[in-house]
Amino acid sequence: MQRQSATAVLSILILTAGCLTTLAIRPRAQSPFAAQDPAETHSGQVEFLVRMVSVREAKFLRASPLDASARLIPCHGCSARRTESLVELRASSSDVIAGQSSGTASVTLVGAWRICSDSGRIVNSSERAVLTAELDHVDLTLAVPEEEYVARVLASEASNFRSDEALKAMAVAVRTYAVRFRGRHHTQGFDFCDSTHCQALRLGSVPPRFHAAAQSTAGQLLWYGGSPASTYYFLDCGGTTEAAGQDWPERSTPYLVAHADPYCVLHGRADWTASLTHDEITQALAELKIQTPAAWSAITIVSHRPSGRVRLLKISGATRLLISASRFRLAVNRAMGEKIRSDLYEVSEREGQFVFHGYGAGHGIGLCQKGADVMGISGKTYREILAFYYPGTILGTTSPEADATHQISQSISKR
Ligand SMILES: [Zn+2]
Ligand SMILES: [Zn+2]
Numbered sequence: 109m110q111r112q113s114a115t116a117v118l119s120i121l122i123l124t125a126g127c128l129t130t131l132a133i134r135p136r137a138q139s140p141f142a143a144q145d146p147a148e149t150h151s152g153q154v155e156f157l158v159r160m161v162s163v164r165e166a167k168f169l170r171a172s173p174l175d176a177s178a179r180l181i182p183c184h185g186c187s188a189r190r191t192e193s194l195v196e197l198r199a200s201s202s203d204v205i206a207g208q209s210s211g212t213a214s215v216t217l218v219g220a221w222r223i224c225s226d227s228g229r230i231v232n233s234s235e236r237a238v239l240t241a242e243l244d245h246v247d248l249t250l251a252v253p254e255e256e257y258v259a260r261v262l263a264s265e266a267s268n269f270r271s272d273e274a275l276k277a278m279a280v281a282v283r284t285y286a287v288r289f290r291g292r293h294h295t296q297g298f299d300f301c302d303s304t305h306c307q308a309l310r311l312g313s314v315p316p317r318f319h320a321a322a323q324s325t326a327g328q329l330l331w332y333g334g335s336p337a338s339t340y341y342f343l344d345c346g347g348t349t350e351a352a353g354q355d356w357p358e359r360s361t362p363y364l365v366a367h368a369d370p371y372c373v374l375h376g377r378a379d380w381t382a383s384l385t386h387d388e389i390t391q392a393l394a395e396l397k398i399q400t401p402a403a404w405s406a407i408t409i410v411s412h413r414p415s416g417r418v419r420l421l422k423i424s425g426a427t428r429l430l431i432s433a434s435r436f437r438l439a440v441n442r443a444m445g446e447k448i449r450s451d452l453y454e455v456s457e458r459e460g461q462f463v464f465h466g467y468g469a470g471h472g473i474g475l476c477q478k479g480a481d482v483m484g485i486s487g488k489t490y491r492e493i494l495a496f497y498y499p500g501t502i503l504g505t506t507s508p509e510a511d512a513t514h515q516i517s518q519s520i521s522k523r
Pocket of ligand 1: 293302303
């Protein structure tokens with residue numbers, strides 16, 4: 109977010125019983141994390157910096173201590189102090205300087221706090237939380253220990269899993285994904301956002317079974333060629349997974365290949381139907397700045413990928429528009445919600461609407477969550493589940509001596 113003025117002032121209000129103290133502070137030239145190694149932690153264990161993009165629209169954050177563990181670090185380099193006060197941090201474009209300048213636009217909270225935003229988001233945090241004021245919004249970033257991060261992601265991304273073995277497989281996939289893609293938001297000063305762009309995570313209380321799945325696989329990663337694997341996952345492949353190279357040629361790798369999945373279709377193949385009007389499609393594409401042909405009247409499938417998913421669509425009118433199925437799906441789903449759940453479909457025209465009838469949900473690359481859950485219920489171990497969806501990868505555990513060194517402990521055989 110671009111700052112509007114070097115002289116503009118942000119304010120942190122520290123509210124005490126019957127007493128209001130205003131610290132006038134200038135925006136920092138850079139992120140509070142910029143001078144900090146993302147791997148740096150207080151305890152030496154691995155933790156991830158997770159930005160709550162879900163509070164991005166907020167204009168203020170208000171934190172209240174939950175118990176005696178609550179500590180406030182009012183500025184970078186300041187020592188932690190015990191507090192029973194409310195802390196409020198507010199974005200402001202005011203150029204009035206009141207009180208004294210502290211030279212920082214962020215405060216750090218440690219211990220147990222309840223953090224609310226004006227956008228209605230409430231976070232009960234027991235992790236280190238950094239509240240940062242920008243001119244037009246406030247940011248909340250949590251430093252989440254690795255296994256806590258895994259459990260919180262499981263509680264969000266795998267909340268409906270019935271099988272504990274499948275949950276353990278997901279725990280390894282979530283952890284490996286995090287280590288592999290850590291720092292993808294590094295230029296913004298954090299490791300991950302809390303949306304599905306990275307991995308969604310639950311901020312409230314996490315049921316014990318998700319912690320158990322994380323702890324029973326603690327530190328285990330999937331490796332390929334000496335590096336953590338790209339452990340993508342998705343909801344339901346509809347019977348056939350997809351090769352990474354189809355959508356992302358640069359990510360082509362031997363363990364992300366198309367193969368039949370008999371597990372997610374064991375009890376039937378779940379289908380979906382989306383009916384879209386001419387105007388809805390035109391509008392959805394326009395929002396991605398894709399111009400549809402004048403007086404267009406037909407959508408046809410031009411080509412398929414080897415997995416059976418649609419590769420290319422043609423929209424015909426006065427001229428023709430060729431568009432990849434993945435881009436078409438992105439446009440429709442951004443504009444209208446998850447209408448087109450996968451690229452595995454047929455399209456027809458009925459009563460003035462374009463009807464997409466398909467199977468599965470998600471991109472299809474990597475681990476199929478529905479299939480993994482069925483495998484677990486069928487008695488497969490988490491190692492067998494991982495071997496099925498990431499063939500040729502190697503399972504390894506984290507060395508307790510050095511968090512950067514993950515020692516190979518056991519090879520997973522190829523399918
Ligand atoms: Zn992200
Ligand atoms: Zn599947």
